[in-house]
Amino acid sequence: MAKTAEQWIQTPPFPTSHFVDSRIYTDETLFKEEQEKIFNKSWIIACHESELPGAYDYRTFSHPGGAPLIVVKGEDLKVRSFYNICPHRGNTLLYDPVGNAKRITCIFHAWMFDTKGNCLEISRGKQGYQDRYTCDDASLREVRTEIGYGGFVWVNVDDNACSLKEFIGDSMNMLDEQLSMPLEVFHYHKAIVDTNYKLWHDTNSEFYHDYMHYFNRATGMIQPGYFDRKYTGYPNGHASVGSMEIKYDAYQGSKARSVGWPGLAPGGWVLIDIFPGMTFNLRTSVLRMDTAIPLGPNKLLIEFRGLGLKNDTPEQRAERVRDHNFIWGPFGRNLHEDLLGVHGQGRAMREGTDSKWVIHGREENMTIHDEGGMRHFYSEWSKKMNRQAFNPMGDNKLTQAA
């Protein structure tokens, strides 16, 4: 029987850990708090070391907390990150997403900086500022940077945050061996979708939505071992999903993978979700990395990377590229479905649609269709936000025992 208006907003018949108020996906105030309390306090992947092959190579990065960043390899081959903001009049220092810059010169007034963030020259500085303001006053704002876990470049705008190692803890142990050799990015693209970043991360935190993916149903869900995969939660909101052997040739046109990954069982698939919005997705022959960069409560930029081994032969690389594209390329079978799914959620849960609850109630002993991965995420979210995901504004009247 369909619900009345009153029944629609009634508290779901679950413990409060098993549902969230959909305002956490739509509210502008909560979004700004997330930027401050979560993204500006977390280690975030800005790029991969293979994107900075030589001295003075740089990449720009839109930090999800809001700050635009430059990530640059110095003359000493150390990678550093800075705000991509000129300390003079706030102009963007580097406009292109990639390049090589021994000197970073602002196009506006030609102030010049080096790749260690030092100001080298203020044009006509003495004439204009006398001794009141010098290069020593005009350094770039440096952002903590570490490289790790597969050669990814991580940044943290919080100078007082713990180390990357402390942030990650044991959550990446399952991929220790698999990420121990040099990797290389062979695929990169972005997508902007009208949805909340947490809804995207949810698709990487649960596999119940394999009902949406014909490819996954054929090659995974109906295959032995699928329902044995288990979620494990780690401190700081991270989670992992154990492996199974994917039967790729169960899907018409798809072949068994002839190229594997060192340390991964044939056909294996391991997934690790890093709070608040990155996923290591190692699927037999390809490592996929998603980085979620929210632009607003209902607008999300996702960076997609596909990686192989740096020492791949041309044939191995070609195979990895094909494997990646079959499911995760812009025309791949799965990616469009995932994006369509969260687009639909964003459409149905905009402010004003009268959406109320999102249920994370499945319990199957933390196996693959359990929604414990999401519950683990929102528990951390609640801690960091000092708000309860099921009652973020404190104004919900729980209408039944929960």
Place this chain on the structure above:
Amino acid sequence: MREQVSELIYRSFLTLDDLDFPGYISLCLPEFNYKIGAYSPEIRKQMTWLEESRDSMKLLFESLPKHNSDHSRLSRLGNIYLMNKESNGDWSALTFLQVFRTTLDGGASELFAIGKIKDTIRGSDGGLKLLSRDIQLETRMFGFGHHIPF
């Protein structure tokens, strides 16, 4: 003959616009090779996003009804810039491609993608057919995307 080459190229767009996949396949030689990709300035690499033979393209089309897809209509507009008869009798053509997406709900159209297509066309018993198609996209962002290649 130039007109026939043009007609083949335009027919290939019309068949895909109309989701007439058997029609598209019938325009391709058995040894047809399809490739679509883009250069990523971010990683400074050429990316191939899809590479299919005629047979694997056929399988791709056959599998689509089993998937969840956006149902917006794509419309392909091509301007053939250059056409040349090669020494071996094949034709080569360079076409500038624009793809528009029109929503089912309301019918709003937007530019979805642009790129250039290099076609090689060969004569056969059934007339001129596509031997190869190599699409180099300028566009690298597609929102929530689309299953059907261009």
